[in-house]
Amino acid sequence: MKKLDRKQMAARVARDIPEGSYVNLGIGLPTLVADHLPRGREIILHSENGVLGVGPRPAPGAEDEDLINAGKEPVTLLDGGCYFHHADSFGMIRGMHLDFAVLGAFQVSVAGDLANWHTGGADAIPAVGGAMDLAVGAKKVLVMMEHLTKQGESKIVERCTYPLTGARCVNRIYTDLAIIDVKADGLYVVEIVEGLAFEELERLTGVPLKNLAGAARVA
């Protein structure tokens, strides 16, 4: 099969973000989506720390310590962008003004529960940041993750074994193997990578999947 690499996954998510969207990209893998947004499409990126209109990384030497994103990396501001304080920023999130949040995940359940903040380890120091706000607040929550753990276990599960970030909040899952919609009556495979049969995907995933119209191939 032709597994997608991280860049291909980011490009695939980017293709689905329509013109005019307000979008928050989570820390890590989702941040890559910014590099693949189709040129000519106006999409406004939100950052929790008080920015709408996040622009690309500045040229070396042009970084400004007062202008960073939620991952604390230097960024720029697009023309038309603006700043606001944290309570307004999270008001935008919880108030359901963002069209999409793209988040990484440890696990997603068949019901759309999301676990992405805590491994649950007894000695792990927990950190949640804005993940729980984004999970409940964005109009659509897109998860972007590898389909399997390094040990080969499915990250799509019947019930999350890691602590939840949000309950029943995920709308769509993009993995390196497939694109899967989370609906009230189950998981629908809408695209699948070349060379992977639906039955094999279902076996790897370990939970029941529905094959939507023969599932298109991820291009």
Added chain:
Amino acid sequence: MINKLVPSAEAALSDIADGATVMIGGFGNAGMPAVLIDALIAQGARELTIVNNNAGNADAGLAALIKAKKVRRILCSFPRQTDSWHFDAAYRAGEIELELVPQGTLAERIRAAGAGIGAFFTPTAYGTRLAEGKETRRIGGRDYVLEYPIHADYALIKADRADRWGNLAYRKTARNFAPIMAAAAKCTIVQVRETVELGELDPETVVTPGIFVKRVVKH
């Protein structure tokens, strides 16, 4: 004549007592009032409760305050980072108590304190372990968690420009938590890059009105 300008950070912080609750602005290093934090360490107040989004980065600022063992308790959303070693060590040694709060809930609890709100229902964290033991309510088909305001004795924040009435303008994402912390604390102390005469700040660009500010230190 009202004059909130104070000659030094030492003078501005002299009355902070042991056991005080101190909000510290900043998201990572953007907006962190480093001069005021250094002065707080030198001032010597102990057993502090600190409110900040993080729990210190590397060796300066809030990390140095933790290293100096001045902090008994911290409320934050994202303590664990690659360079949060001073917090990590104090936490694992049982020297510091952590209240982990989702970032939007942290911001709104701070905002509520400054706005005279007694409590509020938020959808964030519903169904997760961060809502365990908290009152919940279903309102209009959405589930909410009851949260209370966070008040503080002091807020230490950083702004870009101020006048002697304490009106503040910020710079880029250094604004973050500062405006809401300024309103939530009994005594707000501001580190600014530049002080200007009354009338020089365009009233349309004043983000924090001087009513929320007690002391201003230029540095």
